[in-house]
Amino acid sequence: MKRITAYSLRAVLYFILIAPLLLFAAYAFSTRWFFPQPFPVEWTTITFLRAINDSRTLSSMAQGIWIAILVSVLSLMLALPAARVQGLREFRGRQLAWLLLFLPTIIPPLAIGMGLNILFLRIGLAGTIAGVVLAHIIPTLPYTIFTLSSAFARFDENYEFQALALGASPWQIFLKVTLRMMTPSLVVATLFAFLISWSQYLLTLLIGGGQIITLPILLFSAASGGNPSTIATLSLLFVAPPVMVIAFTARSLSQHDNEIREQY
Amino acid sequence: MKRITAYSLRAVLYFILIAPLLLFAAYAFSTRWFFPQPFPVEWTTITFLRAINDSRTLSSMAQGIWIAILVSVLSLMLALPAARVQGLREFRGRQLAWLLLFLPTIIPPLAIGMGLNILFLRIGLAGTIAGVVLAHIIPTLPYTIFTLSSAFARFDENYEFQALALGASPWQIFLKVTLRMMTPSLVVATLFAFLISWSQYLLTLLIGGGQIITLPILLFSAASGGNPSTIATLSLLFVAPPVMVIAFTARSLSQHDNEIREQY
């Protein structure tokens, strides 16, 4: 009984998650699909091929991936020391730290974007990739810090003490022990950072000021145009890199699965 | 040395997080502030008072809070059984389940919104609060399930077996043991759900179709108008409920802090 409940719950969950994807595919590869037809009548790949042969599409994807990678690396570098303090140490004001950490998730991207835009215009970062990357770090950091600090909370420093007593230098300990022990959480944190940056629309638009074009921006302007096939095609392209990143993540996690289980 | 590094890192972090907030406050309560003045010259509360006396502002806030509360409750109810399976059970396809779980965070809200809009128009949910709430659950669910399942992964079912042997019914066990043990994570999951729903712009716009007005939508239309003071004021109003929710969360967590430490 319990098992059946669990299975059907999961089935419903998967359906909710996959249904929109199928809808996109249907729109992307069909010409005319009107109410009340339950399924598309004519299938075609013309819109799809036109969209992926458009140089704007490909360059926007490349730029988006490049930005997402930079954001992932930078936010991990910032998050690691902060997460270590949050996860391992007891200190007064720890609650306040958490509160402040989540501020960026509640300030709407719009508000952050406009505030930053004013600031970046003054210091010459507006319209640059550097500016967009810095802006993306703001919504990214809370999630990376949160993920890593919950891993640090379960991390046992005695592993580091062992390595120290065996003669490893602090830098060797960091590379050969700490990073290795944290790998599963680092992978998940990278995933979060990549996904948040990749799907960022408003911050890119506001800080990029029309000079930095990523796929979400193309998608939005296509949405104003209103051709469902183009929108659906761009949406499918939009989903491709994240799916690959998630697939990679899932593989890494399953490789590390045994290690995690041994560790905790 | 280590301690000083940690402190200065945190100081930098806090500055990054708080700076935009201060900028809003400066804009909201000043009249004219142009480059290259380092600080506003004239201060006023007129724009602020006008904005909060506008009935549209207040009703949009009320609607946003109502929606966020409904979303939190529903996504917790959906997430609890799913998270329990993910956290406590070993099953094949667990990695696939995680992958699918994160799909909604990568499909851009725009794409989800348009797909859902077509669907909801057909079944009559477009333009209703119910429709908006259901749409908000899609980006919310991954975070709530993720938070709760990592808590379930550390949950020891023997607490439930103890209660069972002592004569508690399954329902009593759920209410008096499971929920109580999970309280800290439930609070964090609620926080995530509330914040994600509250700051949702695109999904609300697309599904609400102009009939459901929340603060982010007002904020966006104000942004097109371009009056910095109004934008800044609305931004501050936007931040108020989340700050209260986070403050409540921080308090709950610190109350439960001892219990968490005992537990794990």
Add this chain to the structure above:
Amino acid sequence: MTTVNIISLNKTYPNQPVPVLKDFSLSINDGEMIALLGPSGSGKSTLLKLITGIERPDSGDIQFDGSSILSIDPNKRGAVLMFQQSYLFPFLNVEDNIGFGLKVQGASAETIRGEVKRMLNLIGLPGIERRKSGQLSGGEQQRVALARALVTNPKLLLLDEPLSSLDTSVRMNLQEAIRNIQRELGVTTIFVTHDLGEAMAMSDRMALLLNGEIVALDKPENLFHRPRSLTAAKFMGVSTFLSGDQLTVKNEACSSSEKIFAIRPEHIRIQKEACKNSMLGVVSDCVFRGEYIEYQVDVNDVTVRARMPMPAPMFPHGEQVRVNFPQEHLFEVN
């Protein structure tokens, strides 16, 4: 209060080739404390799960006072559990933890307060009602867990290695406390452990478990001094076996036809002089353990472990000695 009959239980977990319990039968008298002693994987914990109803047996029956409990819901069976960890609810204080069982069964606040007070006196910790479990020592937590289990007046108390995470001295104290409380209340009890000393000190009868089967069941004294089988003897700490006719030492029985004699390590004597039933050996190790010295002596390629009570003669490593197996301490096993 309750006699327990376990009849021909069988249990195999899915995806496991070997059954965890094989035709397992055991009768427990009213108010008796039975110790189940066995290595991990011998089926001890599975048995407890079947009794509480967390798992269901493949076949067989469990009866309390002659009537089957298999069709009764787990929360109505009246079999309470105590684990190695206390599993005190961290969000409740001591009073609410102990009162939990009464509360979910609908007792009044007054009754609960009275009963909690009575239990706290019984476990020797009066006045700690308001404390949280984190403020208690490991031993105190286990006492409170015992009180929480017993306050519901259970038919059967199941103890699953309740002391194995405690320090030696606390453990000794709690052994006495649990034994005294159990006898005072007269509650039928199954005590699972892998510690021989604990099983002997606590139980009225001991059941030795191996691979889901009982290999011996008797009073501790009988099992300790005269185990009937080779397996049981090994369980009870005997490591020296002799084949009877030639009196040669061996660690294992090799043929089933010959008679095997066993001797406890504390009865073997190490000495310089030859005598009846003695063999030549070389001291390979000698460890001071307080009340006795443990010698390891190599006799014909077999290591004999002997415990000599203090004051004992000291033989250095490598010394040639005589290992003496006094006739009166040799017993036959099969």
Add this chain to the structure above:
Amino acid sequence: MTTVNIISLNKTYPNQPVPVLKDFSLSINDGEMIALLGPSGSGKSTLLKLITGIERPDSGDIQFDGSSILSIDPNKRGAVLMFQQSYLFPFLNVEDNIGFGLKVQGASAETIRGEVKRMLNLIGLPGIERRKSGQLSGGEQQRVALARALVTNPKLLLLDEPLSSLDTSVRMNLQEAIRNIQRELGVTTIFVTHDLGEAMAMSDRMALLLNGEIVALDKPENLFHRPRSLTAAKFMGVSTFLSGDQLTVKNEACSSSEKIFAIRPEHIRIQKEACKNSMLGVVSDCVFRGEYIEYQVDVNDVTVRARMPMPAPMFPHGEQVRVNFPQEHLFEVN
């Protein structure tokens, strides 16, 4: 290889009123194994942290072979640690775990492979190079952790309760293994434990710690049979003290002027007949513990614990008996 001198160490943690170590001095000979025995909070683990350099002392010095190590980086001190948990790196196999210390110190792959092989033979687990720590039993993990610590040829080996999470039989085996390996390699060792039997079985000398101070330091045999002070005697399991002149039983010394005599529980005799040095008492408890029976006898409101070796006379609960303190086993403490 190394003599260790610990000189007048003081350490107080911030926010704690009481010092953890008070003017703590200890000299350890080359190749010696010293056991530090004490309850939790007595400063044992802090001492290890000061030696490895994880913490710094407030004052005092630690010297290896006569030269201070306080100014040496923690990773250059040559003091290796082994904890209660193995802390084997879960992402490395056994070979890479054992070779870790050599690798970070820049040894060649060949050297590492050879040394790992040598260590695996030493710990009695040859051929398990490719296994992961999760595939090893608790005892095997601790053996590998020992190999990992010893392969770097350390000046000092620090063992922080390395056996307390293991089952009794595995524990006994590992006690022998560690002691033999330590003697074979002749590495100076500090062994921290709260288990008296373990400390006695393993060490050349034992230091009894209480509240950051050494209350006694001697060979295990001497401490066990003739502890000089009341505190040391209690550490060693003595619970019966008599004030000398009137021969009255007491659990505590009350006045400092009178002479106090102590006696080990296994030397007290319970019998029916009166004799010299005997007192009247009532049996309050009697527990069968295999090789002996533990009696608790109430004598003048004081509970005397006696261990009678088997075969022992059986006295039921409530029986009036004579408690006999043989003259030759009484010793004075102060």
